[in-house]
Amino acid sequence: MTLLDDFLIRAALAGIGLALAAAPLGCFVVWRRMAYFGDATAHASILGVALALAFDVSVFGGVLVTALAMATTVSTLSGRGYAMDTLLGVLAHTALALGLVAVSFLHWVRIDLMSYLFGDILAVGHMDLAVIWSGATATLALLVWRWSALLTSTLNPDLAHAAGIDPRREQLILTLALAVVVAVAIKVVGVLLIAAMLIVPAATARAFANTPERMALIAAAVGVLSVIVGLRVSFVGDTPTGPTIVTVAAGCFMVASLIRGLFDHRHLRSHKEDS
Template sequence: MLDDFFLRAVLAGLAVVLATGPLGCFVVWRRMAYFGDATAHAAILGVALALGFSISIFIGTLVVALVMAMTVAVLAGRGWAMDTTLGVLAHSALAFGLVAVSFLPGVRVDLTAYLFGDILAVNRVDLAVISGGAVLVAGLLVWRWSALLTATLSEDLAHAAGLHPARERLVLTLALAVVVAVALKVVGALLIAALLIVPAAAARALARSPEAMALLAVAIGAAAVLGGLRASLVWDTPAGPSIVAVAAVIFAASLPLGVLARAGARP
């Protein structure tokens, strides 16, 4: 059954949204959108280093994403102006990655696949890595859900409950780096942040609790994957951008639906 490339693409996409759904909620709640973007852009530098040292693309991407995420977390803890810092880091990492790829001798690299994803080319090994990473992140978020939510709502409340907000930020940082590494093959570096943010933003307009928002974000992400892949198959459009485009359409539809739902809930 897994010899069917379209089935592998569907399974890979669904595995990714299993992780990006709940993680995207924390990205939205904590206003970490640019943080995710910077980490995703650094993935291209990871690809270049992986090819240069002849190691796994996944390992190279994960290491660079972790370094970027930890750097941003440390700078944020020291009070740096994060909008400017993230802008510099995000675009610098992307530029250095693209330049580094051009210096690789005898290596032909299809940068489009890494920038925008190539989900239809997912093989069995890719599927195993993507699924394993996504399940790991989803399990981590379920395990730390209460602590992460408390630290997100109020650091003072977290301290009062005996929690360490810095540790919970580190959990999110590590989860984000893993998601970037596994999602690179699916939607590419330039669209990973969209897959994190758009389904969660659509879910926020409709959900009435944090848990409901996380589950709804997964459902919206799954609908975007299925709809985007179907559109790609029918109209011969790029799969990664098609997935994000469907997610954006769902987000646009969620806004009036959310207004109507809130109006109907009023006494």
């Protein structure tokens, strides 16, 4: 029996792979205020699952193509008179509804819809693990390669133009990375919780980071910690694993917010006493 034959170890490795990719990407989602954009891309993945099963192709491929199509559609329509939140709301819920309707027609395929909605990390196999880590590695490599350009276009588009950086191209690169993470995350935490794994660790890290790079590293650490603790709590308490991981991440965010609030209060009081 090899090390990877233990389902808990496979689950932990899958969750860690997702956390390492989602955390730095989630920082850009937070900085650009794209939370709903990530949610819309995740919702569209159910339609990708349905299409992949209908045409008997890879679920990862189907989800990736659908997520990219959703992201491209949003980017194309966003500058044509539509309010972004309205556009995302319409497209996200339409794609999710179409996916659920399409799944209902697949009578010849046995589908555990709950595993796609909330994830089934404990059922991750060797091939799933290879796909997750391949996607995570590709996403990290893309972010490292374009980090400076992405950061510049995020903080100041005018400065990016002056430096010869095309903000729309960087937006497209970020969209591609987001689609890949959604495709690999569906097995781990499911459609409804993907956005949480992108946003919550990054939001937690924001309370302690004073540089973008430090925020990305802290977010990755929070994500990995949430996976490990969430798996343990789920195993001991017999709770759904994906939601438990997200709950632990939310707990980290609340603790971080409390610590930050206490620190700011003490700093303010000390400043008043000094003056």
